[in-house]
Amino acid sequence: MRDQLTREQRYRAMVANRGRTGPELALAHALWRRGLRYLTADGYRRLGGPRLSGHPDMVFAGRHVVVFVDGCFWHGCPRCKGIPTQSGAFWRRKIETNVARDRRVTAELRRAGWAVIRVPEHALRDEARLARTAARVARRVRARRSRAPRTSSRLIPWR
Numbered sequence: 001m002r003d004q005l006t007r008e009q010r011y012r013a014m015v016a017n018r019g020r021t022g023p024e025l026a027l028a029h030a031l032w033r034r035g036l037r038y039l040t041a042d043g044y045r046r047l048g049g050p051r052l053s054g055h056p057d058m059v060f061a062g063r064h065v066v067v068f069v070d071g072c073f074w075h076g077c078p079r080c081k082g083i084p085t086q087s088g089a090f091w092r093r094k095i096e097t098n099v100a101r102d103r104r105v106t107a108e109l110r111r112a113g114w115a116v117i118r119v120p121e122h123a124l125r126d127e128a129r130l131a132r133t134a135a136r137v138a139r140r141v142r143a144r145r146s147r148a149p150r151t152s153s154r155l156i157p158w159r
């Protein structure tokens, strides 16, 4: 299978395996500069929080907001349509599994009272988009009051 991967796919697989990715760090820094402080899912657990479904990239514990940065390829971004045609069935199955898991995770977290923000990687792809996306995430985080979680958190589609 490995030999059938294009350079782009190999790069993405490598990035996916490394943990924190470039786009995720870029968003994290941009939010930090805007004065937002978050925990990682592991940090949240160390402070006594529950295990969060899907291991979110950022946890705004007081406001009950979690953020995921989703790689467009692995998460089947409908806008980027990254599924390769070569050995397509293999990748399609893998990506469909990921998409189904994303939906399940989002639903579970929302039931538990978290607002779930999923940021596709393409929304962070250049400086202008990164700035717009960070501003938007910051607005949504700040719009949540620091009190008991609501159950009516909406999932706003990302443009």
Ligand SMILES: [Zn+2]
Pocket (backbone or CB within 6 Å): 072, 077, 078, 079, 080, 081, 120, 121, 122, 123
């Ligand atoms: Zn995308």
